[in-house]
Amino acid sequence: xxxxxxxxxAKVLPEALLERPVDSSGGHWxxxxxxxxxxxxxxxxxxxxxxxxxxxxxxxxxxxxxAENSPRFEVVYFAYSVLRNEHLRLKVRVTExxxxxPSLTSVYQGANxxxxxxxxxxGIRFLGHPDLTRILMYEEFKGHPLRKDYPLRGRQPLxxxxxxxxxxxxxxxxxxx
Amino acid sequence: MADPTDRxxxxxxxxxxxxxxxxxxxxxxxxxxxxxxxxxxHGTVRTRIELEGETIVRAIxxxxxxxxxxxxxxxxxxxxxxxxxxxxxxxxxxxxxNFGFLNAVEKLAGITxxxxxxxxxxxxxxxxxxxxHLTCVGSIxxxxxxxxxxxxxxxxxxLIMDRVTELTGARLTTSFGRxxxxxxxxPEGWKERVLKTLDKCHExxxxxxxxxxxxxxxxxxxxxxxxxxxxxxxxxxxxGPCLRATGIAYDVRKAHPYWVYDRMDxxxxxxxxxDNFDRYLMRLEELKHSESIVRQALRDIPPGPVIVDDWRIAxxxxxxxxxxxxxxxxxxxxxMEGVPVPAGEVYDCTEAANGELGWYLVSDGSxxxxxxxxxxxxxxxxxxxxxxxxxxxxxxxxxxxxxINMIGGEVEQ
Numbered sequence: 259x260x261x262x263x264x265x266x267x268a269k270v271l272p273e274a275l276l277e278r279p280v281d282s283s284g285g286h287w288x289x290x291x292x293x294x295x296x297x298x299x300x301x302x303x304x305x306x307x308x309x310x311x312x313x314x315x316x317x318x319x320x321x322x323x324x325a326e327n328s329p330r331f332e333v334v335y336f337a338y339s340v341l342r343n344e345h346l347r348l349k350v351r352v353t354e355x356x357x358x359x360p361s362l363t364s365v366y367q368g369a370n371x372x373x374x375x376x377x378x379x380x381g382i383r384f385l386g387h388p389d390l391t392r393i394l395m396y397e398e399f400k401g402h403p404l405r406k407d408y409p410l411r412g413r414q415p416l417x418x419x420x421x422x423x424x425x426x427x428x429x430x431x432x433x434x435x
Numbered sequence: 436m437a438d439p440t441d442r443x444x445x446x447x448x449x450x451x452x453x454x455x456x457x458x459x460x461x462x463x464x465x466x467x468x469x470x471x472x473x474x475x476x477h478g479t480v481r482t483r484i485e486l487e488g489e490t491i492v493r494a495i496x497x498x499x500x501x502x503x504x505x506x507x508x509x510x511x512x513x514x515x516x517x518x519x520x521x522x523x524x525x526x527x528x529x530x531x532x533n534f535g536f537l538n539a540v541e542k543l544a545g546i547t548x549x550x551x552x553x554x555x556x557x558x559x560x561x562x563x564x565x566x567x568h569l570t571c572v573g574s575i576x577x578x579x580x581x582x583x584x585x586x587x588x589x590x591x592x593x594l595i596m597d598r599v600t601e602l603t604g605a606r607l608t609t610s611f612g613r614x615x616x617x618x619x620x621x622p623e624g625w626k627e628r629v630l631k632t633l634d635k636c637h638e639x640x641x642x643x644x645x646x647x648x649x650x651x652x653x654x655x656x657x658x659x660x661x662x663x664x665x666x667x668x669x670x671x672x673x674x675g676p677c678l679r680a681t682g683i684a685y686d687v688r689k690a691h692p693y694w695v696y697d698r699m700d701x702x703x704x705x706x707x708x709x710d711n712f713d714r715y716l717m718r719l720e721e722l723k724h725s726e727s728i729v730r731q732a733l734r735d736i737p738p739g740p741v742i743v744d745d746w747r748i749a750x751x752x753x754x755x756x757x758x759x760x761x762x763x764x765x766x767x768x769x770x771m772e773g774v775p776v777p778a779g780e781v782y783d784c785t786e787a788a789n790g791e792l793g794w795y796l797v798s799d800g801s802x803x804x805x806x807x808x809x810x811x812x813x814x815x816x817x818x819x820x821x822x823x824x825x826x827x828x829x830x831x832x833x834x835x836x837x838x839i840n841m842i843g844g845e846v847e848q
Contacts, residue, residue: 282779283542311669312678312685315815317808319797324805334795336782336810340669340685347782368672371818379506394499394847404506 260344261286263308267298270305274298287347292359295335295350299365302337302346309341316362316372318380322406329353331382335362352382361387379404464492471500475578475833478843480817482832489828494821498847505848509807513773514540514614517804522608524811524845527570528563529609530599531787532845537612538693539783539794544614544776546748552616553694554736559602559611560785561725561732562629565636566595567788567840568718568725575715575837576647579656584643591639594632601625614774615749616742626733633726640722648719657712661823661835664709671822672815675790676717677839681709687786698735699728714838748774773802780806789813789840811845 264286268275274294280286290298302310314336321327329351337346350359361384362369373384374393381402384390392399398417401408470481479500485493505524509517521536522529534556541548548556573588596606601622603611612618647653663673665681678685686703688696704720706713742749746765755762778800784793790812797806816839823839824832 281781282545282777283781285782311666312674313670313672313815314674314791314793315672315795315808315810317795317806319806324799334808336793336795338685338791340683343690345782345784366672367667367670367822368815368818371814392499394502396499403504408507410507410511 260308260310260339260342260346262342262344263302263310263339263346264288266305266308267301270301271297285345285347287349289349289351292350292352295348296360296362296365298348299335299362302339303365307342308339310337310339310346312338312340313366313368314338314345316369316376318376318382318404320380320404320406331357331380333359333376333382337366357382358385359383360385363387378402381405462488469832471497475836477574477836477841478846480841480843480846482820484829484832486829489830491824491827491829491832494824494832496817496820498817498843501843501847503848505809506807509804511803513802514776514804515774517807518610518612519608522610524809524848525567525787525789525792525813525842526607526844527842528560528567528788529607530559530563530603530611531567531785532792533609533612534560535783535785535787535792536794537614538785539781539796540614540774540776542783543779543781543796543798544748544774546615546743548616548743549740550695550737551620551739552612552741554732555617555621555741556612557694557696557699558629558729558732558736559599561728562595562599564725564788565722565729566592566599568722569595569636569640571788571837571840572643572647572715572718572722575657575834576643576653578833578837579653581646581650581653584646587639587642587646591636594635598625598629598632601628613742613749615745616740618742620741629729629733633729636722637726640719644719648716654712656831656834657710657715657838659708659710659712660827660831661711661714661838662709663819663823667822668709668819671819673790673819674812674815675786675788676714676721677790677816679704680706680713680717682707687784687791691784693785695732696728699731701725701728711834711838718840775802776800776804784810787812789816789842809845809848811842811848813839813841813846817841817846 264278271294274290275288276291277289302308316335319332321330321332331352333350335348352359359382361373371393373387374391376382377390378392378395379402400414465486467484467486469484470476471479481497483495484491505520508520518533521532524532569588569592573585576584600606603609663681665683668678668681682705684703684705689703701724704717706717750769751762751765756766776798778798780797782795784791792812793810795808796804799805824835
């Protein structure tokens with residue numbers, strides 16, 4: 259995990275970086291202000307000395323049952339720099355009342371599906387995402403299953419069949435009309 | 436004297452304005468639905484395709500048909516009990532998922548596993564890499580109309596599956612390894628059988644190579660199809676053979692060596708064009724390197740224990756469990772409470788057959804994971820599929836879908 263990149267962020271965008279803790283295995287990560295996220299992403303991607311072009315993934319953590327649980331959600335971003343041979347882990351925290359983070363789809367194309375994934379499972383909205391729909395669950399699903407308060411054996415109501423538009427059935431007697 | 440009508444037809448040939456002689460048909464874009472259950476869509480992926488004639492204008496992959504609630508399930512069982520769920524992520528190379536997950540847990544808990552266990556993990560992972568690549572290469576041949584290479588690949592794959600069965604007791608869902616090492620040592624006479632299997636596989640890979648690599652029909656279908664630039668590939672998060680085919684030599688085994696990969700002598704093949712043919716060549720080349728790694732590991736593997744000697748992490752030997760009170764208590768506590776993993780978080784990655792398999796684990800100090808994020812390589816690669824096939828023919832979707840080797844289990848969790 260790249261400490262160099264965090265130094266650079268702190269230098270170029272000093273108001274963006276809130277904290278920079280180190281985890282038990284020596285991995286550095288940075289906590290960002292949510293509004294600064296696209297600018298930071300643009301920096302780490304295009305800075306010639308950083309080159310975090312390889313976008314790895316996004317996920318979220320619902321901190322409801324953790325000792326420190328406010329704000330409730332944490333969105334975690336992973337990127338990799340082939341140039342520096344290092345991983346980068348950045349996080350933003352959002353509250354339950356306003357779970358909104360700016361989308362990174364304009365910086366990394368790969369963010370598209372991962373943001374849909376986080377929306378699907380945690381209900382965190384990504385502002386500016388072109389198509390923020392569920393990705394693994396179905397559209398009629400109620401709730402967000404990876405939230406800690408979603409029950410393990412939660413039941414979902416039956417959903418009516420979706421209408422199918424514009425079916426071309428072809429010549430013949432079956433199904434025409 | 437030539438018939439004037441003949442000449443008229445001749446003149447209208449190549450020089451005529453485009454479409455002058457074609458009957459004007461009313462056309463409109465056609466929306467077709469490939470999958471979720473389609474022989475060429477491995478697993479259960481549905482792709483909505485908008486066609487103009489035979490050209491793909493837009494392709495929208497739709498996933499989720501195989502979603503099993505992987506993360507939610509893991510959050511409600513102990514760390515070791517997550518193993519059977521990890522098998523089912525990439526069911527073609529289950530050992531790599533098992534070991535990758537265990538490696539992340541061990542990093543979080545600060546456990547160093549015995550050297551012999553590290554060697555066994557390398558052997559298991561590389562055997563399954565051969566298994567995965569053989570499946571992929573064989574099915575590319577199959578879906579482009581060559582049945583023989585597929586049969587060769589499956590023959591080799593079955594032999595490896597037999598060795599894996601001898602090692603783990605299961606063909607597909609291996610659930611092998613435990614936090615702290617490996618749950619059982621190599622079986623008697625296994626080394627020799629693996630070496631013979633590798634000899635046989637080497638022969639079969641040679642056959643596949645001869646049948647496909649210089650085959651005009653095959654090359655025409657593959658070369659220049661499904662192209663992606665290295666910048667786009669990184670942007671989408673391609674890793675593994677798909678990224679290396681674009682010319683970027685990123686392999687976790689080399690970049691951040693884990694287990695005993697730093698002692699192994701192997702190369703990372705890198706492509707140039709980022710097309711289907713390069714992705715195929717990457718896999719074919721990696722097969723040879725994986726074979727060499729297994730041989731080296733089998734040659735160098737030291738004797739010794741295969742799991743840490745710490746009863747808080749690994750189950751005590753059975754005579755201790757049945758013979759001593761301490762053994763019973765350790766066994767009971769480990770089964771009921773799970774491995775004690777201190778509170779904290781970690782990101783760890785290993786090189787799986789299709790790319791970087793990343794794990795972001797959060798522990799709250801209880802015996803169960805608080806969060807298990809899996810960064811499946813196939814998810815990112817599949818999200819880049821539209822970029823690779825839009826503007827191409829519908830028939831090009833098939834080889835492209837083959838060479839990205841998407842595995843439904845890991846993409847849809």
